[in-house]
Amino acid sequence: MGSQQSSLSTTTSANMGADLKPVGEVEAKVKPCCVCKDEKAARDECMLFSNAKDPQKDCAPMIEKYKICMKGFGFELP
Numbered sequence: 001m002g003s004q005q006s007s008l009s010t011t012t013s014a015n016m017g018a019d020l021k022p023v024g025e026v027e028a029k030v031k032p033c034c035v036c037k038d039e040k041a042a043r044d045e046c047m048l049f050s051n052a053k054d055p056q057k058d059c060a061p062m063i064e065k066y067k068i069c070m071k072g073f074g075f076e077l078p
Helices: 002-019 023-028 037-049 060-072
Strands: none
16 A cells, blocks of 8 residues: 555646646736736826826836836736
């Protein structure tokens, strides 16, 4: 029975390893609408409610945080 138990453990470990996917493949399936929600909300709120003459310039730090977050998921923004 001891040899069967070792065999089952090895088989289970091998099967579990087979189910793992490289990080790149997992990230590629993420939709841009589903990531960086907090950063996007902060950016949008800043842009919509800014009293500055140039909201884009005023909100540049939040815009940059959003771009960095999206880049972390493989999305390149202009």
